Amino acid sequence: MALDPNLVGWSEGPWERSWTADDALLYAVAVGAGQDDPVAELAVTTENTAGVEQRALPTFGVVLAQFGGPQEIPLGDVDRAFVVHAEQSLTAHRPLPVSGRMSLRRRIVDVFDKGSGALVVVETEGSDVDGPLVTARSSVFVRGQGGFGGPRGESARWSAPEREPDAVLRFRTAVNQALVYRLTGDRNPLHSDPAFARRGGFDRPILHGLCTYGITCRLLVNALCGGDPTRVTGMSGRFTRPVWPGEELVVSVWEAEDGTAVFRTANGSGETVLDRGWFAVR
Structure with a gap:
């Protein structure tokens, strides 16, 4: 099995993606x-609470950009069980x-050699009749496909302040x-699928x-943001x-x-699961 060495520059689109208010509600739940x-x-x-206008969470834009259209990125002859999500960023232009409809285009912008695997960076841009709406950049790590002599890539500078956090937010997943x-x-x-998860090295399916x-x-x-998702302009993070x-x-x-x-x-044991996070509001 081998990663396609000529991925950078591949592109596809445009294709159309529509969504309804119910889709936005399902995502939030x-x-x-x-x-x-x-x-x-x-x-x-909800869409029918008196005095409350329905809003869409900005990260729903990532789902709209990356799913519901063409799904297969042409990585080459690799086992998809060894492909894991590494990084995600979102730019909310508006x-x-x-509910709505937008036109999407996708391209592979970088492939980095990380030694133990390859990091493939894919950017998807969505626009509607009023112009750019969302840009989603997703990196996937293909385990066992490094060592091909490509550029390693530089990590963006990130550090948490040397003080206690301003807020600590908790949520137990179901x-x-x-x-x-x-x-x-x-x-x-x-x-x-438990069998597929085991092929990827996990005891059971992961979130x-x-x-x-x-x-x-x-x-x-x-x-x-006081619960107002329309104020968000960007978010990024690395899955660890x-x-x-x-x-x-x-x-x-x-x-x-x-x-x-x-x-x-982090998880409840204090192990970091989403690192190098950045969040911006208007």
Whole structure:
């Protein structure tokens, strides 16, 4: 099995992606909205609450950009059980409508040789009739496909302030969290099929990295934006270890004066699962 050495520059699109208000509601529930308190996040979980306008969580834009259209990135002859999500970033050019339609294009922008594997960076851009709407950049790590002599790539500078976090946010995932989240479009069997998970080296199915990412965003929206997801302009993070459905997530947040924040998400045992986090609001 070998990774295709000529991936950089590959592109596809455009294709059209539409979504409904119900899709936005399902996504919010899939990342835990209303799970702890069913009346605490009504703007993202209901469409008919008196005096409450429905809003879409910004990370729903990642789902719209990366699922529901072409699914197979042409990595070459590799076992998909050895492909794991490594990094994710989102740029929200404007607030995401709760329903709509956009045109998408995707391209592979980089392939890095990390020694033990290859890091493939894919960027998807979505626009509607009013212009750019969302840009999602996703990196996948292909285990066992390093050592091909390519560039290693430089890590962006990131550090948490040397002080106690300004906020610590907690959420316990449900044991069926992955089964609900997969209904948003990510049907990777790594998150539902025990045999497939074992092929990838896991004892049982793991939670989607993008579910951890969405849960973290939701907690940050509630803590830093007063529950208003339309204020979010960007978010990024690096996945560092798997999350098991049913585990607690603990988000440590450090705010900056420029309206941004850095964060780190850990499990209940204190092990980091989403690192080098950055969050920006308008």
